[in-house]
Every structure is written in structure tokens, then in C-alpha cells.
Amino acid sequence: MSAAGTGDEPRRSPKWHARRQEIVDTSARMFARRGYDATGIAELCTANGLGKGAFYHYIGSKEELLVAIHDRVMDEVMASADRVAATQAEPSAQLTLLGDELLEIIARYPDHVWVFLHEFPALSGERSEQFHRRRHEYERRVEVVLQAGVDQDEFRDIDPRLTALGWLGMHNYAYLWLKADGRLTAREVAERFGDIFLHGIVNPDR
Amino acid sequence: MSAAGTGDEPRRSPKWHARRQEIVDTSARMFARRGYDATGIAELCTANGLGKGAFYHYIGSKEELLVAIHDRVMDEVMASADRVAATQAEPSAQLTLLGDELLEIIARYPDHVWVFLHEFPALSGERSEQFHRRRHEYERRVEVVLQAGVDQDEFRDIDPRLTALGWLGMHNYAYLWLKADGRLTAREVAERFGDIFLHGIVNPDR
Numbered sequence: 564m565s566a567a568g569t570g571d572e573p574r575r576s577p578k579w580h581a582r583r584q585e586i587v588d589t590s591a592r593m594f595a596r597r598g599y600d601a602t603g604i605a606e607l608c609t610a611n612g613l614g615k616g617a618f619y620h621y622i623g624s625k626e627e628l629l630v631a632i633h634d635r636v637m638d639e640v641m642a643s644a645d646r647v648a649a650t651q652a653e654p655s656a657q658l659t660l661l662g663d664e665l666l667e668i669i670a671r672y673p674d675h676v677w678v679f680l681h682e683f684p685a686l687s688g689e690r691s692e693q694f695h696r697r698r699h700e701y702e703r704r705v706e707v708v709l710q711a712g713v714d715q716d717e718f719r720d721i722d723p724r725l726t727a728l729g730w731l732g733m734h735n736y737a738y739l740w741l742k743a744d745g746r747l748t749a750r751e752v753a754e755r756f757g758d759i760f761l762h763g764i765v766n767p768d769r
Numbered sequence: 770m771s772a773a774g775t776g777d778e779p780r781r782s783p784k785w786h787a788r789r790q791e792i793v794d795t796s797a798r799m800f801a802r803r804g805y806d807a808t809g810i811a812e813l814c815t816a817n818g819l820g821k822g823a824f825y826h827y828i829g830s831k832e833e834l835l836v837a838i839h840d841r842v843m844d845e846v847m848a849s850a851d852r853v854a855a856t857q858a859e860p861s862a863q864l865t866l867l868g869d870e871l872l873e874i875i876a877r878y879p880d881h882v883w884v885f886l887h888e889f890p891a892l893s894g895e896r897s898e899q900f901h902r903r904r905h906e907y908e909r910r911v912e913v914v915l916q917a918g919v920d921q922d923e924f925r926d927i928d929p930r931l932t933a934l935g936w937l938g939m940h941n942y943a944y945l946w947l948k949a950d951g952r953l954t955a956r957e958v959a960e961r962f963g964d965i966f967l968h969g970i971v972n973p974d975r
Contacts, residue, residue: 685804721965725961725962731942732941733935734938735938760969762969763968764969
């Protein structure tokens with residue numbers, strides 16, 4: 564979570580949270596266009612219509628902004644993994660749902676995804692570790708679905724870890740073209756990718 | 770090509786080209802570790818054991834270095850596409866070969882790939898266009914193989930453009946983990962990805 568969960572922040576109003584979210588989104592757009600290093604606090608303040616003092620009322624540092632941009636997407640991605648797991652559907656259906664939700668999120672947050680995929684090396688120490696931990700958590704969710712499919716003989720005897728990485732690459736990489744290539748919606752892309760991928764791993768003997 | 774082909778550069782010795790290549794490789798390592806913006810010409814000179822004058826004897830600018838890093842990989846990727854096309858093998862075999870060669874190149878140049886995938890927005894004008902043109906050329910090569918497979922009924926009636934983008938994502942994204950995950954070689958990963966992808970698109974009625 565971005566602004567909750569560690570327990571040591573002061574209580575903030577819903578209005579504060581909403582304004583902070585706006586700042587995170589505006590800043591994601593700026594970082595995506597000009598780069599994280601090249602964008603200074605002064606420019607972020609101007610873009611958000613805030614003085615420096617007011618800016619720091621919402622965001623502790625530029626690096627914290629990068630974390631918040633990442634969390635904005637990862638909160639949604641993890642929530643989608645929870646929703647999909649809760650369906651208790653068979654693994655093939657879960658994988659299809661995961662792909663559908665992932666591409667919807669990528670299409671909804673192109674700037675955020677761009678920024679955190681390109682700028683995550685700017686995170687340091689504990690923040691960098693948390694970034695990797697959260698990404699790994701989602702990879703594991705995909706892996707678990709694939710493993711369940713193998714265990715239930717719905718999928719062939721594939722390597723769940725490697726297959727998860729291939730599946731993630733196929734979907735995540737869409738951040739580079741999904742918006743620009745307006746020919747197909749996120750849902751249509753997900754349908755076609757899901758179709759190829761499932762044909763690729765399904766157990767033909769079942 | 771990096772230092773040939775436009776016809777307006779002075780003739781250079783093989784020794785000059787070899788030294789330039791070294792500088793490109795060292796700089797790729799530095800950019801991959803510290804970021805393109807954060808690495809100055811002075812640091813590049815130190816890392817390469819060169820004075821500023823000598824450095825500019827090999828490289829016109831930092832941006833030219835970024836182009837050279839990109840070309841180093843793209844020259845190999847395009848050469849591999851030429852080799853694969855020359856086999857005139859059936860589309861499924863060509864796709865497998867393309868994947869094998871692409872992952873070999875990504876494993877051989879992790880720093881270069883990292884740098885150009887992350888830093889290409891730093892390219893401006895004609896250089897940016899050339900970057901996109903070369904990437905698009907390779908995408909087209911994959912697309913042509915997929916289209917041939919559809920035309921020859923070796924593949925199902927898939928969308929060649931979208932399928933090429935999915936295939937590329939699955940393979941290109943390996944730059945993030947291929948080296949770190951030493952469990953499998955590039956060749957082994959290519960074999961497994963090729964197996965999944967071909968099962969995914971092959972025409973079952975053939």
C-alpha cells in the first residue's frame with residue numbers, strides 16, 4: 564500500500580489522499596515524458612500547481628513519488644490476482660482472467676507502467692527491495708496457477724517458473740505498444756494472447 | 770551499421786574500429802549500472818582510460834554512444850534474421866531459430882540491451898527515428914515468418930502482427946532475468962519458449 568500499512572504515518576483525510584493520488588498521476592505523466600532524473604521538484608510543483616511546502620505536505624521526496632507510482636499499479640495488479648484466485652476456477656480460466664486484468668491495468672496506466680519499468684533502478688535500499696518483492700509476489704501468483712494446471716493435468720508438463728516469465732513478458736511488454744496500436748482493445752489483445760498461450764500449454768491428452 | 774554506410778565519415782583503420790567497439794562496450798556497462806543521464810563524459814573518459822580529446826576521436830557525442838550501443842545489438846539481431854530467412858526452412862523452424870538467436874544475443878549483451886531498452890527516449894530527431902525504424906524492421910521479419918506460416922496452413926489463422934508482438938515480448942523481456950536466473954542457458958530457455966509458442970499457433974488440422 565502506498566500511504567497506509569506501515570502504521571507510523573499521521574492520520575490523513577480522504578481529501579489529502581485524493582490530492583496525493585492526483586499528484587502521483589500528474590508526476591507519472593511528467594516522468595514518462597521527460598525522464599525521472601531530468602524532472603526536478605520545481606517542475607513537479609509547477610505541474611501540480613503547488614508551492615514547495617505544499618508539495619512536501621503530500622510527498623516526502625522524489626523517490627517516494629516513484630514508490631507511489633509503482634504502488635498505484637501494483638496495488639491494482641495484486642488486487643486482481645486476489646480476485647482471480649477467489650474465483651477458484653480451473654487454472655486455464657484463471658490464467659485467462661489474469662491476462663485480461665493485467666492488460667486492462669497496463670492500458671489504464673501507461674505512464675505509471677512506463678515510469679516504474681524504466682526508472683526502478685533509481686530506487687535505493689529498502690525501497691528497491693520492496694519493489695522487487697512485490698514484483699516477485701505477482702510472478703509467484705502466475706506461477707502458482709501454472710503449477711496447479713500441471714498438477715491437475717490440465718496443462719502439459721511445463722516448467723511453471725519459466726512459463727510464468729514467458730507469460731509475463733508477453734503481457735507486460737504490451738506497455739510499449741498497447742496504447743499506440745489502437746487497432747485492438749486491451750480485452751481483444753488479452754483474448755488473442757490467452758488463446759495462443761493456452762493452446763501452447765494445454766495437455767492434449769486430457 | 771554503426772560507423773559505416775552513410776559515406777561521409779573519414780576512413781578509419783581496423784584498430785580504430787576495434788578501440789571504438791571497446792569504448793562502446795565499456796560505456797554500455799557504465800550506463801547500465803548508473804543510468805545514461807547520470808553518467809558524464811568525464812566518467813566515460815576515466816572508465817575508458819582516455820583523455821577528452823582522445824575520447825572524441827572515437828565518439829562524437831554521448832548520444833552517438835547510445836546509438837552505437839543500440840546498433841551493436843541490432844546489427845547482430847538483423848544479421849540473425851537474414852541468416853534465418855536464408856535457410857528457407859518452413860515457418861515453424863524459422864521461428865524456432867529466430868528465438869534461439871535472439872535469446873543468445875540478449876544473453877551476450879545484457880548491458881547493451883538494458884541500456885537501449887531503458888534509455889532510447891534520450892535519442893532525438895533522426896536518431897530516434899532510426900531506432901524505431903530498425904526495431905520495426907525486426908518486428909516485420911518476425912511478422913513475415915508468422916504470415917508465411919498462416920499462408921502455408923502450418924499455423925492457425927492468427928493475427929501475424931499481434932502474434933509477433935507477443936512473441937517479441939516473451940523473448941525480449943528475458944533481458945530482465947536471463948542472466949540472473951542461471952538455472953537455464955539461453956538455448957534451453959529458447960527451446961522451452963519455442964515449444965510453448967509453436968504449440969500455441971500450430972494448425973492442428975494439418
